[in-house]
Amino acid sequence: MLHAKIIDSSIVKIEISKAEHFLKSEKFDESIDIAVKLGVDPNKIVAAGGSAGGHVAACTGIIKGFETGDLNIPSKPQALILFNPVCDTSLNGYGNRKVGKKWKSISPLHHATNSTPPTCIFHGTADTTVPLKNVLELQKVIQEQKIKCELHTYEGAK
Numbered sequence: 001m002l003h004a005k006i007i008d009s010s011i012v013k014i015e016i017s018k019a020e021h022f023l024k025s026e027k028f029d030e031s032i033d034i035a036v037k038l039g040v041d042p043n044k045i046v047a048a049g050g051s052a053g054g055h056v057a058a059c060t061g062i063i064k065g066f067e068t069g070d071l072n073i074p075s076k077p078q079a080l081i082l083f084n085p086v087c088d089t090s091l092n093g094y095g096n097r098k099v100g101k102k103w104k105s106i107s108p109l110h111h112a113t114n115s116t117p118p119t120c121i122f123h124g125t126a127d128t129t130v131p132l133k134n135v136l137e138l139q140k141v142i143q144e145q146k147i148k149c150e151l152h153t154y155e156g157a158k
Contacts, residue, residue: 044079046079046080046081047079049082049083051084054084054085057081057085058082059106061076061119062112062117063108063111064111076117079117079120080119080120082121083123084123084124088137090110092133092134093109093131094129113145119139119142119148119149119150121151122154123135123152123154125154125155125156127158128158129158132153136151
């Protein structure tokens, strides 16, 4: 399990690279072998996380360029489950002062394309760290690409 905290853009890039690397590692291969024995389809990998971890999960599915290791082994998840994710690192989002001028390189909102995996987002309407408007914008951008993006809001939840 990866734990993430936005300190600066290089730390976020390292965490995203770690997630991508894990998806190509021997440990992951062993996990896949066990999963197959248990009847799990290895082509249905989902990335999930909350807050900064949601940011890392979103980046593994949305932002290209962090791949490491054997590039013939796919590391992109087939779906995203995000809990109150940091999805906009611009001045309108969260973490801009921490990540600085390279904010756009790690902002899922600014990288969503028609190759973005189907996404499910859970978010509290009273979240003051990651404003609801940010996930509404991400949902809109993903849906404009004709990709399924469900948003489940929780009234008054932070």
